[in-house]
Amino acid sequence: MSFWLTVIRQVGRNLRQTWGSQLMTLLTVSLSVLIFAFFYLIYSNMLNLGDKLGDDLxxxxxxxxxxxxxxxxxxxxxxxxxxxxxxxxxxxxxxxxxxxxxxxxxxxxxxxxxxxxxxxxxxxxxxxxxxxxxxxxxxxxxxxxxxxxxxxxxYGQDWVERFYYFTRLLSIIVLLSGTLLILTTIFMVAYTIRLTILGRQAELELLRLVGATNNYIRTPFLLEGVLQGLLGSSFGIVSLYLLFQWIKLRFSGPGFLNLFEFAFFSPWVSLTIISISILLCTVGSFTTMQKFLRI
CATH class of the missing domain: 3.30.70.3040 (Alpha-Beta Plaits)
Structure with a gap:
């Protein structure tokens, strides 16, 4: 229990010392998740719409x-x-x-x-x-x-072909935004953890001399990556949900959006996106430790 309390204190201390870069990383992760989730939400709804229309083909x-x-x-x-x-x-x-x-x-x-x-x-x-x-x-x-x-x-040739090519375009955008999410998340978290390690280099050397274990030194940095992934992706998903609800309210009434049932992600999809973001941030933190934290 005392181990985790100490680790949590170290995480809080790291966050206070590098709050500027931590905030920038958090915003970057949130924006990346928001962009990816936005296009993926449109893509999944278009696929569902295609299935419904395909029933009448x-x-x-x-x-x-x-x-x-x-x-x-x-x-x-x-x-x-x-x-x-x-x-x-x-x-x-x-x-x-x-x-x-x-x-x-x-x-x-x-x-x-x-x-x-x-x-x-x-x-x-x-x-x-x-x-x-x-x-x-x-x-x-x-x-x-x-x-x-x-x-x-x-068979509605023109409409079917346009819908098909539109979904193909969306799939490419989802792939590109997913790649953007991976690259920016890993890079930004790695950069932030690197700053933290370099800022505490003398203290880490002292911890090694007094016999601190590898787990004691590494765990706070890993937890920082986990927190960045959890908070950033959660903010991104919540922001997208609020945007989705605003659009539904703003365009309620007769119109295209009311011809079909557009739905938000299921809880499992949202949790999957958050879990992947946490994993990517943890990978970014781990790779930086492997490169700059010689223990």
């Missing part, structure tokens, strides 16, 4: 004429030959007209003078959930476009 094959039962069976076999699908539904001209009228709602009276067979028949193809990568959907669409009697294939 379907390829619409517009046909020249309504296929009879025999041709429907042939088309079904050809579609399933390319890949497994969740469902295939043939939509007649009359069904397409009724759907369009329902979508128009109160404005459906604009169809009063229109013939009920002016819309083309179609096939609604829903691919398997595990086969919905962009390249796979593109290949599937090209294959469906070659089916007999096909006029056009639609």
């Amino acid at each position: 379907s390829l619409i094959v517009y046909l020249e004429d309504e296929p009879g039962p025999e041709l429907q069976q042939q088309l079904t076999n050809k579609i399933r030959t390319f890949d497994e699908v969740e469902s295939i539904r043939f939509v007649t001209r009359a069904e397409a007209y009724d759907r369009f009228a329902v979508q128009l709602g109160e404005n459906s009276d604009v169809l009063n003078d229109m013939p009920k067979d002016f819309l083309p028949p179609s096939i609604e193809v829903i691919p398997m959930k595990n086969l919905r990568s962009l390249n796979q959907v593109k290949l599937f669409s090209s294959y469906l476009a070659r089916l007999p009697g096909t006029l056009k294939v639609q």
Whole structure:
């Protein structure tokens, strides 16, 4: 017990002596965690949004004429030959007209003078959930476009491609911000611990002469790294949470943000980010001790 009390006193003394660099390191770690967590939060929500929208993904094959039962069976076999699908539904001209009228709602009276067979028949193809990568959907669409009697294939191409490339861009940003977090955290903590060691060089030499153990000398510096990681990452996560809540309140009401459910990190994800930050700060502290603390 007396060992830890002494170590804690040494940590407090180190913090007081180098409070300027300690504060700068704390702010740097907090900012690095905030930047990384911010982009990772957007990325994770975009992935969840993509999963939800992917549940409604379907390829619409517009046909020249309504296929009879025999041709429907042939088309079904050809579609399933390319890949497994969740469902295939043939939509007649009359069904397409009724759907369009329902979508128009109160404005459906604009169809009063229109013939009920002016819309083309179609096939609604829903691919398997595990086969919905962009390249796979593109290949599937090209294959469906070659089916007999096909006029056009639609699946929201432009939107799907833009969403896919946006998530790819976010993944690159998350990777870069994660690299920034690693480099800045290790560098800043290492620099701060180095200043502390150099400022107490004479005292550390004296401790060695009087027989202080390696653990007694090293533990305070390791605890400094742990505290920097714990406090810095906690401040970063709390700041992001406050920013997230402010954005939700600020943009509450009709708008894009309310079309989808955006959620903050789960407690486990937050704890994981904090734990990784603590580990990185501890590594920075340890590497500096190995280089400048000759014991």
